[in-house]
Amino acid sequence: MKKLNRRDFIKGAAVLSGAAVCGAANTAIASETEPEAGQAKGDIPALPWGYKELDPEYVRKLGHLGYYLEECGGGCFWAIMTALKEKVGYPYTQIPLPTPEQFIEFLKNPESKEHYQVPMQYGVGGVANFGSLCGAPNGAASAITYAMPFDQAKEIIPRLLRYYEVETFPTDESNKYAVNGEFLVPKMKSSKALLQSASDSVLCHVSVGKWCEKSGYASGSKERSERCGRITGDIAAMAVKMMNASMKGELESVFPMKLSQETAGCRSCHSKGEKFESGQFTRGFMDCGSCHDVKMEPHKGTNKLQTAYGADVGTWAGAAVVGTIAGIGAHAVNKRITKGKDDEE
Ligand code: HEC
Ligand code: HEC
Known part of the structure; x- marks a missing residue:
């Protein structure tokens, strides 16, 4: 195989399965968990904490606001958890998170700002600026894991990552809110409709790089930062859409889990498994072609x-x-x- 052109080899192998469809989860879960008598002692209950249908457009705006203080990872986590705190209450009230009003106040007086540290803030720039997994889906995945049983969470999270690979960000919705001044921040970094591009990758490094290359803006520009703010909102909104649908057993209708043909083909041999000699010495669902190409x-x-x-x-x-x-x-x-x-x- 080493001597063969990879793509020709794949075509010859005729193993493309097209799509990998995951079964929709339909477990509904109780929310409004108050501490039970036996539990008491001020203990925080075990996960999951439950979910109630949220408004994706409200969460999109929260995500954008959250980014302005906590960047992508902290911002996306904060947005979903804040909406859950407002809707479900306890135990979401137990996570140390500032309110949207406090955020807006800080942004109005940057001098007096006492910067809150929030969970998942480390997600910034692909994990503490390392450029790996984008913080937005990372923060969202953490929030999902608070709300849903893990069997349900693991149907949603890879789908959200796949959505991240294919969507052209920032979305039309975000660009529209920016242009019409509908976001919650007191002052926008940029209110232009920004260039939309798909990254084919969940990596911060690739996502930022491709967008900068196409738009001509530097990675340190306020437009690039604004773009990532809108993506934070977009991912928070899609996470909520997926959770809403998952509660009704309709996950597949929001975003079908469809790998690229190429990736599905690679995975017919290169998936997690025990047959080393047939290629099962690797794992994962990332878009293979974004790296295994001749252009590097x-x-x-x-x-x-x-x-x-x-x-x-x-x-x-x-x-x-x-x-x-x-x-x-x-x-x-x-x-x-x-x-x-x-x-x-
Ligand atoms: C029909 C099964 C099969 C398919 C489909 C397949 N591979 Fe492989 N691949 C193998 C096997 C077996 C090996 C190990 C033996 C070898 O290197 O020839 C391998 C080795 C590799 C290696 C490491 C060695 C090297 O040659 O670089 C990479 C990287 C790789 N494959 C990537 C891919 C990608 C990307 C795709 C999809 C575009 C793909 N493969 C599709 C079976 C497959
Ligand atoms: C983000 C970039 C990236 C993506 C996406 C990616 N790979 Fe890789 N892959 C690599 C790198 C880097 C290596 C190590 C290459 C080396 O050592 O020469 C590698 C190695 C491999 C190898 C050789 C064995 C190993 O694990 O070192 C196989 C097989 C492989 N990849 C298959 C795939 C398949 C199949 C997909 C899609 C499901 C995929 N890769 C997606 C970057 C990527």
């Missing part, structure tokens, strides 16, 4: 990057490489290219 050689070929202002950065990138070779180091040149800030939100 860095700094070769023609440069297709542009800035938001239409300038070609090819010359600068070339200068960075030359700078490194000459022992100057790419950093000085890079600084000139990006003019980016160091805050990696």
Whole structure:
């Protein structure tokens, strides 16, 4: 197999199954859990804490607001948990989370701001700015795990990740709220309708990179940050839509769990299993083609990057490489290219 062109090999193998359909979960769960007599002692009850239908559009706006203070991971978690706290009450009241009013107040007076640390805040920038899994689905997955039995959560979470791969973010809804001034933040980082792009990947690194490449905005720009704020809202909203549907046993109707043909094909051999020799030495559902392709050689070929202002950065990138070779180091040149800030939100 090593000598074969991968794609030709796959075509020949004729093993494409098209879709992997997960059964819809339909377990309804009780909410409104008050501490029972025997439980007492101020103990917080065991998970899950239950779910009640939420309004996805309200949660989309909360997610966007949450991002402004807690970024993608903390913001998405905060949005869903806050909506649950408002709707279900105890035990969601036990998680240390500021209220939306407190958030808005902080944003109005950044000087007086005492920054709250919230759970899942570490999700920022693909886990503490490492660029791996985007914080929005990470934060949402955590909130889902508070609300739902894990059998139900694990039907929803991979679906949310798949949605993340294929959706063109920011969604029309988010762009519309931004343009019409319907978001909850006192002052927008940008109220333009931002370029929409799909990343084919759940990685922060790829998602941000592809969007920056297409839009011409640097990763440290306020537009890129605003984009991630809208995505945080979009993912929080979709998580809620999926939870609402899951409660009714209609998960498949919100977003069908359909892998790309290519990924389904790869997985016919490369899935988690015991047959090492047939390819079962790996696992996972990520879109295989986003990495296993021929295009990964860095700094070769023609440069297709542009800035938001239409300038070609090819010359600068070339200068960075030359700078490194000459022992100057790419950093000085890079600084000139990006003019980016160091805050990696
Ligand atoms: C018909 C079964 C089958 C399918 C379908 C298949 N593979 Fe493989 N793959 C194998 C086997 C068996 C090996 C180990 C033996 C080898 O390398 O030839 C392997 C090895 C690999 C390796 C590691 C070694 C190498 O050659 O790079 C990668 C990476 C890989 N496959 C990726 C993919 C991807 C991506 C797809 C889908 C586009 C895919 N494979 C589809 C069976 C398959
Ligand atoms: C985010 C990028 C990325 C995605 C998405 C991805 N892979 Fe990989 N994969 C890698 C890297 C990097 C390696 C290690 C390559 C190496 O060591 O040469 C690897 C290795 C492999 C290998 C060789 C054995 C191993 O585990 O090291 C196989 C087989 C493989 N991938 C199959 C797949 C399949 C099938 C999918 C889709 C379900 C997939 N990969 C999705 C990046 C990715």
